Amino acid sequence: MKLIAVIAGVCAGATVLAGCGGSSGAGKGDNGAGGKVVSGGTFTFAMNSDPGNLDPQASAASNLFQITKFAYDSLVNVADGGKIVSGLAKSWQVDGTKLVLTLHPGITCSDGSQFTATDAAANLNYIADAKNKSPFLGVFVPAGAKATADDTAGTVTLTTPKLAPFLLDGLGNTPMVCAKGMQDRKSLARQTDGTGPFQLSEAVSGDHYTYTKRAGYSWGPDGAGTATKGVPDKVIVKIVPNATTAANLLLTGAINAATIVGSDQSRMEQAKLFATDSAAPYGEMWFNEAAGRPGADHAVREAMVRALDLGELAKVLTAGTGTPGTTFAASAPVGCPGNSVADALPQHDMDKAKQLLDGAGWKAGSDGTRSKDGKPLALTFMYNTELGEGGSAAAELAVKQWQQLGIKITTKPRNETAAVDAMFSTGDWDVAWESLAVSTPDQIVPFMSGPAAPNGTNIGHISNAAYEAGVAKASAIPGTEGCPEWLKAEANLVSNSDVIPFANQVIKTYGKGARFDFIGDLVPTSIRMLAG
Template sequence: MTKTAVAALAGLALLTAACGGTTSGPEQQGKPVTGGTFTFAIPADPGALDPAQGVLSVTNNVLSMAYDTLVAVDESGKIVPSLAEKWDVKPDSVTFTLRKGVTCSDGSQLTPTNVADNVNHIADPATKSPVYGVMVPVGMKAEADDAAGTVTLSMPQPFSFILESTRTMYIVCGKGVKDRASIARATSGSGPYQLTEAVPSDHYTFKVRRDYTWGPAGATAKDLPETLVMKVVPNEGTSANLLIAGSLNGALFLGPDRTRVAASPGVTKQELRTNTGQFFYHQGEDRPGHDPQVRKALTQALNLQELSAVASGGTGRPATGLVLEPRPCQGDSVTGHVPGYDAAAAAAALDAAGWKLGADGFRAKDGKRLSLRYMYATTRGSNYQASAEYMAEVWKKLGVEVKLNGVIDTKLSESLNATQDWDVVWLPIGVTLPSQLIGFLSGPSAPDGANFAHLANKRYEDLVAKAGKLSAAEACPMWLESESALFEAADLVPVVDYTALLAAKGATFRTIAGSPVATSLRLVAQ
């Protein structure tokens, strides 16, 4: 993976609005309204709108309005047809037969060559796409047969999630295929909406395509709102005010404003499980976290149940894994695999590792103080800072010096990649397949690769190598075990599964991964 991918992980984690699961979404009573404008709040500007560069969840939320994927998922998480009406899966390839009559927003026909060009463009090293290895598996190639109406995606060896990986590949068609610069602030897709106005950091306006008839499960644009506005609202308090006042039809709330939103008359709501909250230890050779005894001791010193409550403001749930719901591999990879809370054992472990407590209250070894630089994002709310302060206080009692380093998102990305100026980082992750994590949790270390924490867990590497060559069903026990191997070594420490409140007013819609499903948007009379 590229250096860009390291920054991509930071962006994916820190700006994510991604919520696990496919839900029915908030439903409101009332007569459906034809036409009109549906307005949804997004927490940050999506940036460049080329799907080959779309690493942020907020970006993909916007792209999902204008672009289709080869397959989709239903409310149970089952793969269902979308642009592809059927497929033939082999261990190292999948051949899709495309629907007939699908058109792009410029009126041109969607072809298998269009689909192949998307995959091969991302896989081309010259593109430097940050989604290569995440949304498009490393080594994937595409070959089209326009006469037969098929496109084949292949891998150099068997790959567990060769079909499932295509549910997140947005397909560019029309003029955007050859002119990628044209879709930096525009869209060129086959989806039910087309972007008509982009005002960065303010709003993105879409118009419905009434000729859209090829959505999953026969979805059409017949009853969709005429206009869709994705409004950039970084402050959740502002989103709450706008939703309660009726200026927004939908928004996600992760912070304390969710309480007053939930209590507001006329607002329907649903709780969703969001991305996982965890922290990493830097394992470079010159870092305290390089020693597994130190990592285990630092983890044992923390009451993770208390930390979970601090990190989520009391709204989280026990962490059960690293992949969002609906997971392709169901199961709990966390319970029983994280070093348990034992302050006395933590102190004894540091003593045994040579870190002795001095008269100044801090531990030292060979004349060097045990000191940690803890990095977190200041732009993700007060709970991140509260978590950092809680952990610093616990570790201080253990005799560890902790220097808190709160930074904005861009600085965090820079530190993960270039400066490597951290020892512990709080970095939530939101991915839909375990294979999407491999480059971040193994392989070349930053700044030469995406392995920002310099992890080297041979058991994890062996398990994912074996799992990747099996079918998804056969491989699931290994994928779960690979996560557990990371937790047992305290390579990273899962703390909490965040939850969010999905709220609506004057509207109804379904969600996938916290993003409104474009074909499900409906306005209702209030």
């Protein structure tokens, strides 16, 4: 999962796993995109917050997920439209609960060492070992999975305890670490050890990260390599927290790519910059249901949902360009199209919301604030600052509506890194606006069930028996055949007010002096530098 990252230069508006969305392919726009392809040069894009620890398997934050792609590869890749194409593996065969992948020969790590089938198996087993607390466990790599290797044949065999309907999709989002990094995980915090097209050459926390092109790289998505004309010699990831600043830098040519949201988009359109369109979940409301938290009370959760005019919030959040939430796995390429939200969503009704709280013993005092057994109904509301001006305005509107309900709200705007820390580690939140950027419904399961954070990835401490039963039924059906059951399962999360997807958005990543593809994230091997 990728916890919502509105990356001002990569992935605006979603959280964590598969990326922010799909791509419109070659993109559109003439300014800076129609020039002659030229080799070399430096490609610079803006990211709105520092990714922190660079270990590619340690966090579900989408800014880390994006930056990881420059230095690390996955065994397979998910192309535009959901097609599985080659990565480190040149071929694969699925037989029920057994997957055999055959690696390309001659794959090297950034230090020149060989990447072997044994290394690939070690990565999968590391993630599958619960003691390592990788957020990819149960999301990309199924719980209970075991990997073995045959270095002579160059094959990796992955067995799962039960059918994994979207296993290849998950592996397409699982970065592989080379042997040296696997042996010294702490070294990965500030340097890279992967097989990717670029290698980290400079890291200045809070300012920029510089990646240098690797010669001889030829095992990228569907055989992409760095010898292709137009691939830059260097990539600089520049940390630019302010979206307007990122827009200004892009328009002046100081950077080559930025994801722009809000009012600044009109300036990009007027300049007719190159742009890719990316479907993404943009507004998703979570409740902390841990024992002792107000959200543990179903009446509180449902009342808070009913108190909000979610349609109006979505309009404010997306500046009128978004659409209502439809599913939890809404990032293109969407594995299970449909709508698990509309029919299950508690409808806006302030009177009903007040009745729910009254019935649960939360009575309004003389100042209008509700309390129970002498304890006020007070909650901490955290929202991602990378949602921009629309996010701040929508959050202000939500607070007003909750205050009308008699709830005392403490607002905590947080950037992605701080939000992820709160949700996965400290637990210091009650309501949060963060979105999971995933493409297949199986990828959300560990975030909606199982061990709670910080011991697991169930960040809302959700215990929803109907959802879990639905997942068990859907998981026994291969691939997209099980989509109707997956959507039925998800609806139980909405009707129980555990998590509410209330807005989707088409995110635009603009380019100047370069063009690129955006499939879940910006694809490093697709970057082409342009003359003039």
